[in-house]
Amino acid sequence: MASDSHAQHDDHHVNYMAIFWWLLALTILEVLAGIPQASPAYPQLLKGALLVIMAVAKAALVGLYFMHLRFEKLTLGFIAMIPLVLCVFVVLMVLPDF
Amino acid sequence: MSEAAAVDHAHGVEPAETPLTPESWGKLGMWVFLAGDAMSFGTLLAGYAILRGISENWPVPTEILGISLTAFMTFLLICSSVTMVKGLDAIKKGDQEGLVKYMWLTVGGGLIFLGLQAYEWTHLINLGLGLAENEWGDSLFGTTFYIITGFHGMHVTGGVIYLAVIAMRGKKGVYSATNWNEVEIAGLYWHFVDLVWILVFTFIYLL
Numbered sequence: 001m002a003s004d005s006h007a008q009h010d011d012h013h014v015n016y017m018a019i020f021w022w023l024l025a026l027t028i029l030e031v032l033a034g035i036p037q038a039s040p041a042y043p044q045l046l047k048g049a050l051l052v053i054m055a056v057a058k059a060a061l062v063g064l065y066f067m068h069l070r071f072e073k074l075t076l077g078f079i080a081m082i083p084l085v086l087c088v089f090v091v092l093m094v095l096p097d098f
Numbered sequence: 099m100s101e102a103a104a105v106d107h108a109h110g111v112e113p114a115e116t117p118l119t120p121e122s123w124g125k126l127g128m129w130v131f132l133a134g135d136a137m138s139f140g141t142l143l144a145g146y147a148i149l150r151g152i153s154e155n156w157p158v159p160t161e162i163l164g165i166s167l168t169a170f171m172t173f174l175l176i177c178s179s180v181t182m183v184k185g186l187d188a189i190k191k192g193d194q195e196g197l198v199k200y201m202w203l204t205v206g207g208g209l210i211f212l213g214l215q216a217y218e219w220t221h222l223i224n225l226g227l228g229l230a231e232n233e234w235g236d237s238l239f240g241t242t243f244y245i246i247t248g249f250h251g252m253h254v255t256g257g258v259i260y261l262a263v264i265a266m267r268g269k270k271g272v273y274s275a276t277n278w279n280e281v282e283i284a285g286l287y288w289h290f291v292d293l294v295w296i297l298v299f300t301f302i303y304l305l
Binding site: 014019030067072079080082083086091094 | 118158176285301303
């Protein structure tokens with residue numbers, strides 16, 4: 001394994017507690033947006049959009065900073081994005097049947 | 099790429115370093131595994147979306163599922179991700195005791211999460227939500243709920259065992275300021291489990 005033969009070094013610094021507070025704040029906002037039932041004043045589309053945007057933001061924070069994707073090579077980021085692209089593709093391909 | 103790796107490569111031997119993750123092949127291996135695993139979760143969630151979309155009597159999840167409990171479970175996994183990165187940070191500075199402490203805290207977070215999930219499942223089963231039965235509407239709601247949260251729970255279980263092994267190896271002094279690759283790779287897995295739960299919480303519980 002590389003770690004046996006190479007002295008590892010780390011040259012990036014992340015304020016993990018700042019990421020934690022962002023994740024906590026977004027979780028609270030998500031619960032506040034998710035609990036009320038959809039109604040004419042709060043359409044399902046708006047509720048869905050708010051929840052999806054906040055979930056993607058939280059997932060991006062975890063991926064970029066906790067998993068250090070922000071500091072990895074771009075190609076690794078592309079590998080990580082492939083599943084998301086394929087899943088969106090699957091849903092879009094099925095949508096016309098609805 | 100190092101000189102030795104370049105020489106190996108010129109002779110048709112697998113290079114000692116991967117250009118994507120020069121730290122180790124193991125890290126690249128974990129990323130490729132996680133990409134494949136993400137496709138499994140993605141397919142399950144896409145299937146959930148399609149089944150829900152074509153159903154005429156899909157129940158409102160927030161009326162059946164306990165949001166406050168699962169919001170706390172989300173908070174717990176976020177906290178465990180923080181203790182995971184703190185553990186990695188500790189060993190990068192050569193703090194072996196710090197690594198072991200934070201690894202056990204992360205394992206504890208995972209165990210509490212699993213305990214709460216077991217409690218939630220028991221409660222829902224007693225209420226009448228089964229794999230093929232649902233008093234509130236479409237029975238596929240129960241099917242998809244247990245399959246997706248169960249699949250995630252199995253990942254948490256695997257992660258707890260994985261991190262417990264890392265903690266025990268840390269206690270033996272295997273890791274140091276110049277050898278923390280395995281800890282980082284284990285961390286990738288654990289953060290992925292956290293990331294997937296963030297999506298499950300939104301799509302299964304809140305939406």
